[in-house]
Amino acid sequence: MARTTDGDGTPVPQRLLAAATRLFADHGYDRTSVQEIVEAAGVTKGALYHYFGSKDDLLHEVYARMLRVQQERLDAIADADAPVEQRVRDAAADVVVTTIDNLDDASIFFRSMHHLSPEKNKQVRAERRRYHERFRALIEEGQDSGVFSTATPADLVVDYHFGSVHHLSTWYSPEGPLTPQQVADHLADLLLRALRP
Amino acid sequence: MARTTDGDGTPVPQRLLAAATRLFADHGYDRTSVQEIVEAAGVTKGALYHYFGSKDDLLHEVYARMLRVQQERLDAIADADAPVEQRVRDAAADVVVTTIDNLDDASIFFRSMHHLSPEKNKQVRAERRRYHERFRALIEEGQDSGVFSTATPADLVVDYHFGSVHHLSTWYSPEGPLTPQQVADHLADLLLRALRP
DNA sequence: CCCGGCAGACTAACCAGTCGGTATGTCGTG
DNA sequence: CACGACATACCGACTGGTTAGTCTGCCGGG
Structure with missing residues (x-):
């Protein structure tokens, strides 16, 4: 055996x-x-x-897995051949769905950063930053081409949306009335509405 | 002495x-x-x-203090004599400012719930729920009177906004370019824009 | 003189990580 | 194909260090 x-x-x-x-x-x-x-x-x-080298390594694996998946999905969506508005909506909704699909990972993600060793923490921050920047670039593209309002700095818009994603692990329950896709559509819709010129 | x-x-x-x-x-x-x-x-x-009775008690004090302050402020704003739109904007901005003013409390709040004893945890959840409901009632008032879109359930709107508040402790830095008031204005503005019919 | 306010040594429990040991598999060689 | 040498996968008792909470007692003011 x-x-x-x-x-x-x-x-x-x-x-x-x-x-x-x-x-x-x-x-x-x-x-x-x-x-x-x-x-x-x-x-x-x-x-x-x-x-595994340590308990800490196990935690790092959770972060690495999540970051890899999210980055791949965002890249694919951002590179797609569609109007900015559509790509932003897709990206915003997609991150919500995959977050709900991995709600355990998500609640660990935002609660346990400070348990990572300094180097691993730095690495995770760097990758998260890359993700953030990619998303911000999408928003800026929309702002530059006039389909989004420029009233709010793109950085803040990204943080606004990711706040709600972050928050999902606090309140979302599969037993609730909304499916992951419905939540995603609503949240993406709120973002797009907020960005209307 | x-x-x-x-x-x-x-x-x-x-x-x-x-x-x-x-x-x-x-x-x-x-x-x-x-x-x-x-x-x-x-x-x-x-x-x-x-x-203090225990280390846990110390943590509970942090929660109690924060919840009390926020609830008082929300109640005052919600009871004010102003149009719903204004009251929602005020409430949304106020919670951002007071969160930034007590950023330590805020980062503890969302990261350490599971360290509270079961009863204290329950108590905190109950008070947070009261806060949430009060805020939701404001949104619903606006929706019922037609000044806010009804496209998104009020509950979700509240969670959307509080996600961004929650998230502040992750990214906001006093050394950054934005003052607490500016951040608050922007975030309140995003909320109000998302709610436009 | 007595009690609230505090000092600080002590205890009992726990826990991450180590280490020597065992079983199973693989591979080269005669 | 038989056999030893080495590697991989895992077991579980043990250790060194840490920690929350306790307890006895001192000290100064009313």
């Missing part, structure tokens, strides 16, 4: 990461002990430290 | 609370040891546990 997939079918590293994600989201990073993680994943500490 | 104000003029309990607030905001609740708090306040554990 291959030890790597012992128990169920998924490989141990992914089981560990999944367990850690759920526990970090539920109880917070430092209310979660390494012992709890390995128990939830059905292994022991030996396995965890075989695949 | 009265021990209560030993060192500087402010009473020990307030010194403790101030030190805790700064440290919780800077390093997070559980990266802050009780020892650090008492050292920053210039006292010892004996003093802290003389005035």
Whole structure:
């Protein structure tokens, strides 16, 4: 029996990461002990430290995964061949849907930055900045071409929208009346309405 | 010499609370040891546990203070004798300014809820809900009287705006180009623009 | 003389990370 | 194909360090 997939079918590293994600989201990073993680994943500490350098590494993986996914999706949308207005709407709605789809990741994201080691923290900030700038460029493009109001600096507009995304993990519940897509449409709509000249 | 104000003029309990607030905001609740708090306040554990029941109590005080202040301000604005549009704008801008004025409290607020004991957590949620409902009522009043668009459910509008408020502690810096009032005006403006029929 | 206000040593619990050990698999060689 | 050498994947007891909270007692003012 291959030890790597012992128990169920998924490989141990992914089981560990999944367990850690759920526990970090539920109880917070430092209310979660390494012992709890390995128990939830059905292994022991030996396995965890075989695949990951530290508890901190596990957290960093959550950030890396989320940032990679979001950046890829934004790039694809921003590079698409559509009017700015449409691309902004798509980007704004898309980030809402993927955030809701990974609500655990999202609540960890905004709550646990200060648990990352200084270098990892710096790295995460840098990647998030890249994302922010890409989004801001889209807004500016719309402002320059006259389809968006220039009343508000693009930076602030981006922070305004991401505030609402950030906030999703606080209030959104799958049991609520709205589907992720409906929430996304509404939030994108609010952004676009706010940007009308 | 009265021990209560030993060192500087402010009473020990307030010194403790101030030190805790700064440290919780800077390093997070559980990266802050009780020892650090008492050292920053210039006292010892004996003093802290003389005035507060637990470390958790200290955190709860931060929440209680913030909620009380915000609720009072919102009530005053909502009860004022002015058109809905104006009252919403005032309320939206005011919460931004007071949040920036107490940025430490704000970053603690959204990051450390899960460190509160279950009952305290419940209590905080209840008070926050009251705040939310009051704000929502304002939006609905505007929608019912036709000055605001009804395209988006009022609940979502409130969460949209509070997302951006929540997010302030992530990006706002006093060294940045915008004063708190300018940020507040912009964010209130974005909200009002999004609500135009 | 007594009590609120505080000092600071102490305790019991916990926890991240280590380390020596075991089982299974793979590969080169005769 | 048999066999040893080495590697990978994991186990779980242990350690060193930290921490929230307690408790005894001192000290000065009313």
